Amino acid sequence: MHAELSVLRVVTKLLVPLILxxxxxxxxxxxxxxxxxxxxxxxxxxxxxxxxxxxGLDAARRVVPPALVLRGMPLGVLLYAGTGFATVLLGGDFxxxxxxxxxxxxxGQHLGILIVELGVGLxxxxxxxxxxxxxxxxxxxx
Amino acid sequence: xxxxxxxxxxxxxxxxxTALAIARLRELIAVAMLGGLFSLTxxxxxxxxxxxxxxxxxxAVGAGMTTVLMLAGLGLTQQREKLTPPRRxxxxxxxxxxxxxxxxxxxxxxxxxxxxxxxxxxxxxTERYLVDSAREVGLPxxxxxxxxxxxxYDTLGETVVIFTAGIGVLLxxxxxxxxxxxxx
Numbered sequence: 001m002h003a004e005l006s007v008l009r010v011v012t013k014l015l016v017p018l019i020l021x022x023x024x025x026x027x028x029x030x031x032x033x034x035x036x037x038x039x040x041x042x043x044x045x046x047x048x049x050x051x052x053x054x055x056g057l058d059a060a061r062r063v064v065p066p067a068l069v070l071r072g073m074p075l076g077v078l079l080y081a082g083t084g085f086a087t088v089l090l091g092g093d094f095x096x097x098x099x100x101x102x103x104x105x106x107x108g109q110h111l112g113i114l115i116v117e118l119g120v121g122l123x124x125x126x127x128x129x130x131x132x133x134x135x136x137x138x139x140x141x142x
Numbered sequence: 143x144x145x146x147x148x149x150x151x152x153x154x155x156x157x158x159x160t161a162l163a164i165a166r167l168r169e170l171i172a173v174a175m176l177g178g179l180f181s182l183t184x185x186x187x188x189x190x191x192x193x194x195x196x197x198x199x200x201x202a203v204g205a206g207m208t209t210v211l212m213l214a215g216l217g218l219t220q221q222r223e224k225l226t227p228p229r230r231x232x233x234x235x236x237x238x239x240x241x242x243x244x245x246x247x248x249x250x251x252x253x254x255x256x257x258x259x260x261x262x263x264x265x266x267x268t269e270r271y272l273v274d275s276a277r278e279v280g281l282p283x284x285x286x287x288x289x290x291x292x293x294x295y296d297t298l299g300e301t302v303v304i305f306t307a308g309i310g311v312l313l314x315x316x317x318x319x320x321x322x323x324x325x326x
Contacts, residue, residue: 032283039202080297097291106277113279117290120300123305134311
């Protein structure tokens with residue numbers, strides 16, 4: 001079965017690192033260009049799903065274990081909400097990033113946005129991958 | 143301007159043809175693939191309207207993720223659409239025509255594309271976001287400033303929605319499903 005897939009496999013091996021790299025670019029460059037955590041998370045998940053489609057679910061599960069994505073889903077939300085509570089503890093309003101660096105509010109804003117976008121990306125990527133895992137696992141069991 | 147209208151017109155014709163093909167096809171795998179094409183065409187229209195962030199999301203989620211999940215979902219069910227009994231065709235056509243007429247009627251209230259002086263442009267918040275955000279937040283991409291800082295609370299809610307939806311699907315398909323299969 002795998003012999004006729006060799007073109008697909010080689011192309012996928014070339015593409016997946018580029019897709020993951022592009023996802024990281026979209027994640028951390030979202031402040032300057034289009035994109036952000038949501039799009040980056042989806043693109044990152046798409047890279048892993050492409051790998052799973054060509055190399056099989058088991059191979060993908062060895063690279064990205066289901067336990068990891070199950071923990072990633074709440075971790076992103078906690079990171080986002082935690083940033084909000086951290087700014088409250090620092091004496092500001094909920095998600096008031098100015099408090100992260102009161103001397104340079106713009107710097108605090110930058111850092112806060114980076115962290116919450118990371119939380120969004122983490123939750124989105126983990127949710128998409130675990131959705132795919134659960135769909136694909138049920139489809140192949142019969 | 144004519145080129146803009148021409149490209150837009152061609153894209154809308156592609157959209158309409160894709161939608162008609164989706165409605166007529168019974169083969170659900172082809173429908174899922176055409177759904178991806180529909181999203182990609184919509185994303186191109188969003189780029190033309192200068193909504194790059196929306197286009198980005200539409201291309202990644204609509205064309206990429208949704209298509210894959212639809213195909214994976216088709217693995218769990220049958221791959222041909224069931225025929226609708228003809229006696230339901232008339233009420234369905236009525237509902238579709240009524241909804242379409244309402245939507246067309248509502249577009250008459252929208253200002254023309256690019257019209258100056260609309261509430262969106264006159265509201266003081268627009269000035270605040272487009273001008274003051276450079277000082278207050280200091281990011282070149284205003285969309286990110288609005289999403290993650292000015293309206294960060296909304297985005298937190300959206301993230302929670304995604305998380306909740308994921309949990310819901312996992313409860314339906316994930317571990318619960320596995321246990322049922324073992325006892326069978």
